Amino acid sequence: MQALLALSRGIDAxxxxxxxxxxxxxxxMVLVSAGNATSxxxxxxASNAWLELQWYLFAVVFLLCSGYTLLHNEHIRIDVVSSHLxxxxxxxxxxxxxxxxxxxxxxxxxxxxxxVFMNAWTSGEISGSAGGLIRWPVRLLVPLGFFVLSAxxxxxLIKRIAYLRGLIPDPVEKHKDPGLDVVLDVEQAAxxxxxx
Amino acid sequence: MSAWIIANIxxxxxxxxxxxxxxxxxxxxxxxxxxxxxxxxxxHFGLLNEALFQALPERIFGIxxxxxLLAVPFFTFMGLILERSGMAEDLLDTIGQLFGxxxxxxxxxxxxxxxxxxxxxxxxxxxxxxxGLISLPIMLRYGYDRRLASGVIAASGTLAxxxxxxxxxxxxxxxxxxxxxxxxxxxxxxxxxxTALYALFVLGVTLAYPQAAPALPPEARPLRxxxxxxxxxxxxxxxxxxxxxxxxxxxxxxxTPTEGGAMGATGALILALINRRLTWSLLRQAMNSTxxxxxxxxxxxxxxTVFSLTFRGVNGDLWIEHLLTSLPGGQVGFLIVVNVLTFLxxxxxxxxxxxxxxxxxxxxxxxxxxxxxxxFGVLLGVNMQTSFMHPPFGYALxxxxxxxxxxxxxxxxxRKPTAPVTTGQIYWGAVPFVxxxxxxxxxVIVFPGLVTGNIExxxxxxxxxxxxxxxxxxxxxRDETAPPDFGQPPGGGGQKSEQAPADDLQKQFGGx
Numbered sequence: 001m002q003a004l005l006a007l008s009r010g011i012d013a014x015x016x017x018x019x020x021x022x023x024x025x026x027x028x029m030v031l032v033s034a035g036n037a038t039s040x041x042x043x044x045x046a047s048n049a050w051l052e053l054q055w056y057l058f059a060v061v062f063l064l065c066s067g068y069t070l071l072h073n074e075h076i077r078i079d080v081v082s083s084h085l086x087x088x089x090x091x092x093x094x095x096x097x098x099x100x101x102x103x104x105x106x107x108x109x110x111x112x113x114x115x116v117f118m119n120a121w122t123s124g125e126i127s128g129s130a131g132g133l134i135r136w137p138v139r140l141l142v143p144l145g146f147f148v149l150s151a152x153x154x155x156x157l158i159k160r161i162a163y164l165r166g167l168i169p170d171p172v173e174k175h176k177d178p179g180l181d182v183v184l185d186v187e188q189a190a191x192x193x194x195x196x
Numbered sequence: 197m198s199a200w201i202i203a204n205i206x207x208x209x210x211x212x213x214x215x216x217x218x219x220x221x222x223x224x225x226x227x228x229x230x231x232x233x234x235x236x237x238x239x240h241f242g243l244l245n246e247a248l249f250q251a252l253p254e255r256i257f258g259i260x261x262x263x264x265l266l267a268v269p270f271f272t273f274m275g276l277i278l279e280r281s282g283m284a285e286d287l288l289d290t291i292g293q294l295f296g297x298x299x300x301x302x303x304x305x306x307x308x309x310x311x312x313x314x315x316x317x318x319x320x321x322x323x324x325x326x327x328g329l330i331s332l333p334i335m336l337r338y339g340y341d342r343r344l345a346s347g348v349i350a351a352s353g354t355l356a357x358x359x360x361x362x363x364x365x366x367x368x369x370x371x372x373x374x375x376x377x378x379x380x381x382x383x384x385x386x387x388x389x390x391t392a393l394y395a396l397f398v399l400g401v402t403l404a405y406p407q408a409a410p411a412l413p414p415e416a417r418p419l420r421x422x423x424x425x426x427x428x429x430x431x432x433x434x435x436x437x438x439x440x441x442x443x444x445x446x447x448x449x450x451x452t453p454t455e456g457g458a459m460g461a462t463g464a465l466i467l468a469l470i471n472r473r474l475t476w477s478l479l480r481q482a483m484n485s486t487x488x489x490x491x492x493x494x495x496x497x498x499x500x501t502v503f504s505l506t507f508r509g510v511n512g513d514l515w516i517e518h519l520l521t522s523l524p525g526g527q528v529g530f531l532i533v534v535n536v537l538t539f540l541x542x543x544x545x546x547x548x549x550x551x552x553x554x555x556x557x558x559x560x561x562x563x564x565x566x567x568x569x570x571x572f573g574v575l576l577g578v579n580m581q582t583s584f585m586h587p588p589f590g591y592a593l594x595x596x597x598x599x600x601x602x603x604x605x606x607x608x609x610x611r612k613p614t615a616p617v618t619t620g621q622i623y624w625g626a627v628p629f630v631x632x633x634x635x636x637x638x639x640v641i642v643f644p645g646l647v648t649g650n651i652e653x654x655x656x657x658x659x660x661x662x663x664x665x666x667x668x669x670x671x672x673x674r675d676e677t678a679p680p681d682f683g684q685p686p687g688g689g690g691q692k693s694e695q696a697p698a699d700d701l702q703k704q705f706g707g708x
Contacts, residue, residue, distance in 0.1 A: 023487035033458030037451040059260035062494040075222035082220025097221030101229035
């Protein structure tokens with residue numbers, strides 16, 4: 001179990017760093033897209049490569065952050081029923097879901113999408129638009145994204161089981177981010193306090 | 197047994213959907229797993245072609261290259277940055293003083309500022325939280341009825357759902373296969389009418405119960421006359437500039453709705469920079485939250501794409517269509533049933549789930565019955581807005597609860613002990629606004645011209661600008677060969693669409 005927990009910590013660390021690196025693409029996307037609109041209007045210049053870069057970055061963000069988002073438990077759930085269950089039952093549901101939903105699903109999609117990447121790679125597939133980008137990098141993102149998701153799924157599974165056996169505290173608590181709102185609330189409240 | 201399963205596979209799958217979602221495991225993975233397992237079952241029974249899932253990588257690719265969805269991170273990011281720019285605070289302070297002398301003035305100010313913020317960004321949480329932090333204490337100080345105060349704040353915050361550039365409308369446009377520009381044009385009037393209805397309700401309350409919403413005493417309004425007028429003009433500049441950046445560029449055709457979002461986000465960055473509120477930590481938090489929100493939203497779409505691939509494969513769409521077209525009353529019967537259903541589902545599903553799971557099933561049926569899909573989309577948009585206000589799960593109520601005082605405190609100006617706002621008061625405060633919302637749904641059903649009357653002018657959808665560029669023909673071919681998707685827009689198959697209203701994203705931050 002200790003070896004598995006070490007593996008889990010390793011996966012968590014990798015996805016944490018990956019997420020923190022990848023979220024910069026959000027800012028780049030915003031600037032690229034605003035730049036595209038401006039240059040098309042002001043200079044009458046439009047480049048398919050730059051237009052495609054927008055959604056390449058978008059794909060990078062949501063695929064490579066899939067594990068990171070799972071690590072932080074931010075994939076949305078419907079908790080109408082489950083919020084009334086005990087914490088242990090909720091964790092059991094997670095174990096069930098990880099084993100029967102998440103892992104088979106992501107492995108299956110990885111397996112389906114790998115040949116598509118190989119095909120794009122060997123054929124040198126290029127965007128159909130003039131001046132468009134080469135396709136294999138985005139094709140590769142799909143198996144890669146589901147790979148980091150499966151890896152995180154394994155890590156979450158290890159942590160859930162360790163929790164059920166009483167080896168570690170609740171893993172979800174540890175990775176809870178103080179949300180932006182919370183941070184802002186505290187600051188704003190402090191500010192208003194100071195004002196009045 | 198297996199014959200029974202074969203005959204009823206679509207209803208069984210639908211029932212499985214409900215059970216799996218209620219388990220409380222993340223929606224996206226439950227959806228995808230359900231689609232895959234029923235797909236394998238269908239292949240096993242010979243109902244489905246073995247090559248069914250070969251289409252999946254292309255569907256996912258369609259989601260990745262969906263331009264409309266790009267708007268999700270843009271508007272999210274914009275909303276987050278804007279929350280820090282100080283715009284909401286300035287607006288509330290100033291507009292509150294402007295309306296202050298009138299009975300119910302603060303409530304009108306909240307409605308007005310709510311609409312203005314809504315037209316600036318598509319984020320519910322930001323407006324509810326700012327207004328809850330700033331206006332609620334003042335309203336309590338001067339003796340507003342607590343239910344009125346909290347209801348008006350929560351409801352005005354949700355205006356971001358229906359007034360362009362709402363993310364909800366983008367998702368709906370995408371799911372229904374209509375242009376975002378048209379959807380925006382169609383939603384403007386209903387959004388304004390709704391704002392007016394809120395204000396009318398406040399007026400009604402002040403007439404019936406004058407003590408529920410007193411005017412502000414002069415000492416609460418330090419700004420008067422010219423000074424106030426100047427402040428008002430000054431404070432209106434940033435939101436109007438942003439509205440121009442986002443909506444203006446979309447409507448005059450400079451930018452696609454997606455790029456409008458990027459322009460707005462850039463504008464918000466500049467605004468925050470000017471106000472010296474842009475810090476590295478804020479920027480990182482905003483990017484972090486945006487990335488996670490985008491991920492979970494797109495993954496719901498991925499999940500629902502897998503689900504719908506199988507569900508359509510086993511003719512589940514025909515089953516739903518049959519159920520809904522056999523309703524008595526034709527178009528009107530359909531609309532009423534759909535709206536009642538959406539209203540009820542909104543109690544426990546949030547906007548994403550509704551838009552990705554339910555709307556694709558309804559869109560084709562609506563079209564078959566001759567319902568204008570823009571009208572239908574706006575109708576659903578107004579209806580889904582209630583999902584933010586329904587006690588006890590409405591997110592706007594959560595946000596408000598998180599910033600409303602929950603213990604007795606001493607007011608800083610009057611030095612009087614002030615009672616907390618109870619959760620019950622917040623819930624009851626929301627009820628009249630939910631009723632207004634239902635009335636608005638009725639108005640939109642009875643007067644479709646409110647929506648459609650506005651569309652002709654803007655049918656040149658700027659988003660076409662981009663689509664018509666010679667982009668990605670391979671994908672286009674794919675789309676043609678793919679089976680038509682559930683209600684999805686012509687361009688992409690069932691895969692696109694999604695997005696989260698920025699509000700939701702906020703729920704993320706706030707809620708978890």
